Amino acid sequence: MLAIYKKEMRSYFINPVGYVFVGVFLTLAAALCCYTTLQSSSYSTASYFYFLLLSMIVVIPLLTMRTFAEERKMRTEQMLLTAPVSIIQMVLGKFLAAFTMFGGSLLISLINLVPLYIIGAEEDNLTDFSFTHIGPVTAEIVGSVMGILLVGGAFIAIGMFISSLTESQLSAAVLTIAVLVFMVVLNLLNKIGSDSDGTRVINSYVVRYVIDWFSVISRYTAFQYGILQWSALLYYLSLTFIFIYLTVRVYERRRWA
Amino acid sequence: MxxxxxxxxxxxxxxxxxxxxxxxxxxxxxxxxxxxxxxxxxxxxxxxxxxxxxxxxxxxxxxxxxxxxxxxxxxxxxxxxxxxxxxxxxxxxxxxxxxxxxxxxxxxxxxxxxxxxxxxxxxxxxxxxxxxxxxxxxxxxxxxxxxxxxxxxxxxxxxxxxxxxxxxxxxxxxxxxxxxxxxxxxxxxxxxxxxxxxxxxxxxxxxxxxxxxxxxxxxxVENTRRFNLKICGPQRDVLSTLKNMSGIVYAEVLAARDGDAYTYMIESEVNVDIRKKVFWTMAENKWPIIGFEALGMSIEDIFIAVVDKTGDSAAGKKKTRYAEQRRAAAEKEMAAGMVEKAAEEVRRRAEEPDEAPEPEGRYYEDYTVTEDTFAAKPEDGDASGDAADGRDGPAEAADAGAKNAGGN
Incomplete structure (x- = not known):
């Protein structure tokens, strides 16, 4: 597993794709941070992280599209599958490598928030209201980062699964984006309109409840406020494991086909 | 393992x-x-x-x-x-x-x-x-x-x-x-x-x-029935001599020409080693043989024979399981037969080692050769024959790349 992890990490950086990912991610994060906090003179990081989450729909497929599709196309998977390494180890190695890339970029992007703290500290010194908190709320940030890491893990697992289904990186990427968009849009459908003026798109509460249950984003809300919700944690972790398991099954099945 | x-x-x-x-x-x-x-x-x-x-x-x-x-x-x-x-x-x-x-x-x-x-x-x-x-x-x-x-x-x-x-x-x-x-x-x-x-x-x-x-x-694979010969001499006479020789079932002139020599292809009867006889006959007529190449049945031939022969005939018919099985059995039998025959040959040769260096006089008995011609070195036809071939064959083939292993 370690060998595959190391190889994947290396291949991210000997291929342009790793640099593209980090570059796009950091640029997007910086731009989003700029617009949502500094430009709109707000200490609230909630919308920054929310938009970051949405941008992951486009960014995560960059990481996952090649994981299995390329190996399959180049026939290098034959080497992995005939080596004394189990399929689970292989999939986990790749997952962890992608997750490291993603997590690493996310942590680096936290630099974006440093100006907020600096401005906050300055403003704190200027005002006399020592009893109010001025500046970004650290708990919210920690919660959001945790939430994004969990959602990212799930997205990576989904992207990997889709990549294992196809030989073409491009179709893996497009399909992953489509699936992720669908999962997010589901949640937006619920939010459109309001009950008071009767403009709800989906009127049935049951349907909304079910959609909510499937929606990846809806559970993220708690993290936004710095609340660690065990059910959400479990939800994301199980989503990740389900798709890792499905990827393993794809390989098992292909052997028997 | x-x-x-x-x-x-x-x-x-x-x-x-x-x-x-x-x-x-x-x-x-x-x-x-x-x-x-x-x-x-x-x-x-x-x-x-x-x-x-x-x-x-x-x-x-x-x-x-x-x-x-x-x-x-x-x-x-x-x-x-x-x-x-x-x-x-x-x-x-x-x-x-x-x-x-x-x-x-x-x-x-x-x-x-x-x-x-x-x-x-x-x-x-x-x-x-x-x-x-x-x-x-x-x-x-x-x-x-x-x-x-x-x-x-x-x-x-x-x-x-x-x-x-x-x-x-x-x-x-x-x-x-x-x-x-x-x-x-x-x-x-x-x-x-x-x-x-x-x-x-x-x-x-x-x-x-x-x-x-x-x-x-x-x-x-080591088959000694078909040969390519390069003989200097009048084409028609050589061909008719070859055709009339006992033990040869088929002879023809191939297009290749090298100076005054033509290339002939001959096929001998089964279980007859025609090489020495051809040599002496040509020597008698003073038509020097300048090339003698065994067109041994290559492993390709065996392979194609094994793989194709039965496959083609079965392909036309309705492909029932039974027919498939029969075909496979026939294929196996054919291949086994070929190989068995060869193995037997090997054993036979091993049992009679004396036969390899054959007595010189034997050919003189069969064919009358005038003293002066090539009597000095009668073993020429013998040297490239027999058991040594099989051992050298593969190694040579490897070194020569695409060279046919059966041919010398």
């Missing part, structure tokens, strides 16, 4: 491997021979655990590949049909990855250096794989299979796409490996197995049609 019993693999309704069984001992070099789509690669993929069989068992070193895949895979080094290379890595990085992947416990730098030396890629270790030539890529693929020094090495068409020199090098390498490792090699190039392998397994349409020692198959 490798034990395969009743292996079956179906791709949907298509049967790629149909009830194959064989054992391979430690230190054997076995050639898997078959036309494209015969099931060679599928069988190899099953042995290496890349694919699973529909039914049947494969054990490698006593370990069932399904029960304990990791231990079994540890014993195998595999070069698939298309070498599994990462184009963006350097050779060094790639072999390092293979080393880590196989979880080896040697001195890494030393082990990899040894392997690079063996397959002669030391000079490209720092280069990106995508920039290497096909031959080097193939060798890197072989190096990858050797990492971890596995006791079983499996090569799927290792010499495909290489130039003749590289082919010879790789064959030599495989022969070297065969001293310490069990090697399975698949190919549809016949000289290759003949040159390298101890044993040949011929597969067609998922079935084993022949499983014999290379020596025996080579004997079957």
């Amino acid at each position: 490798i034990k395969i019993s009743h292996l079956v693999k179906n791709y949907g309704s298509m049967c790629a491997v149909d009830d194959i069984s064989f054992d391979i001992e430690r230190g054997e070099v076995v050639g898997f021979l078959g036309p494209n789509g015969a099931g060679k690669s599928t069988t190899m993929n099953i042995i290496t655990g890349y694919l699973s069989s529909t039914s049947g068992t494969v054990t490698v070193g006593g370990v069932d590949i399904l029960d304990d895949p990791l231990s079994a895979k540890r014993l195998i080094g595999y070069l698939p049909e298309q070498p599994p290379l990462y184009p963006d890595m350097t050779v060094e990085e790639y072999l390092g990855f293979a080393y880590d992947l196989k979880n080896c416990k040697f001195n890494k730098a030393k082990h990899l250096k040894e392997i690079c030396d063996v397959v002669k890629i030391s000079d490209v270790r720092q280069r990106l794989i995508k920039n290497l030539s096909k031959g080097y890529k193939q060798r890197v693929g072989i190096a990858q299979a050797l990492v971890g020094n596995p006791p079983v090495i499996i090569f799927d068409e290792p010499t495909i796409g290489l130039d003749p020199k590289q082919i010879i090098e790789i064959r030599n390498l495989i022969r070297t490996l065969g001293r310490e490792h069990t090697v399975i090699l698949s190919t549809h190039i016949l000289q290759e197995v003949q040159a390298v392998c101890d044993r040949i397994i011929i597969i067609n349409k998922g079935k084993i049609v022949a499983d014999e020692l290379t020596e025996n198959i080579s004997k079957a």
Whole structure:
């Protein structure tokens, strides 16, 4: 597993794709941070992280599209599958490598928030209201980062699964984006309109409840406020494991086909 | 070392491997021979655990590949049909990855250096794989299979796409490996197995049609019925002389002309060694023979005969299971028959060693030859014959690349 992890990490950086990912991610994060906090003179990081989450729909497929599709196309998977390494180890190695890339970029992007703290500290010194908190709320940030890491893990697992289904990186990427968009849009459908003026798109509460249950984003809300919700944690972790398991099954099945 | 019993693999309704069984001992070099789509690669993929069989068992070193895949895979080094290379890595990085992947416990730098030396890629270790030539890529693929020094090495068409020199090098390498490792090699190039392998397994349409020692198959191949002759002399006279000679059933002039010599093709009766007789007859007429080439039945001929003969006739008919079985049985019988005959021949020769250096006088009794002609060296016709051929055949074929092993 370690060998595959190391190889994947290396291949991210000997291929342009790793640099593209980090570059796009950091640029997007910086731009989003700029617009949502500094430009709109707000200490609230909630919308920054929310938009970051949405941008992951486009960014995560960059990481996952090649994981299995390329190996399959180049026939290098034959080497992995005939080596004394189990399929689970292989999939986990790749997952962890992608997750490291993603997590690493996310942590680096936290630099974006440093100006907020600096401005906050300055403003704190200027005002006399020592009893109010001025500046970004650290708990919210920690919660959001945790939430994004969990959602990212799930997205990576989904992207990997889709990549294992196809030989073409491009179709893996497009399909992953489509699936992720669908999962997010589901949640937006619920939010459109309001009950008071009767403009709800989906009127049935049951349907909304079910959609909510499937929606990846809806559970993220708690993290936004710095609340660690065990059910959400479990939800994301199980989503990740389900798709890792499905990827393993794809390989098992292909052997028997 | 490798034990395969009743292996079956179906791709949907298509049967790629149909009830194959064989054992391979430690230190054997076995050639898997078959036309494209015969099931060679599928069988190899099953042995290496890349694919699973529909039914049947494969054990490698006593370990069932399904029960304990990791231990079994540890014993195998595999070069698939298309070498599994990462184009963006350097050779060094790639072999390092293979080393880590196989979880080896040697001195890494030393082990990899040894392997690079063996397959002669030391000079490209720092280069990106995508920039290497096909031959080097193939060798890197072989190096990858050797990492971890596995006791079983499996090569799927290792010499495909290489130039003749590289082919010879790789064959030599495989022969070297065969001293310490069990090697399975698949190919549809016949000289290759003949040159390298101890044993040949011929597969067609998922079935084993022949499983014999290379020596025996080579004997079957060593046929002394058809020859190309180059004789200086008047074309018509030579031809009529040849045609009228007893023991020759067929003679014709081939187009090739070399000075005043023409090339003739003759075919003798079964079990008659016509060479010496032709020699003396021509000597008598003072038509010097300047070329004498045995058009031995090549291993190709056997192969094609085995694979095609029965296949064609069955193809027209309705393909029932029964017909298939009969065809397979017939194929096997044919191949076995050929090989058996050859083996018997070998035994017969071994039992009568005295016969090889035949008494000189014998030919004088049969054919009257005037004293002055070529009496001084009557053994010429004898030297290139008989038992020595079979032994030298494969080695020569390897060195000469595409040269026919049967011909001298």
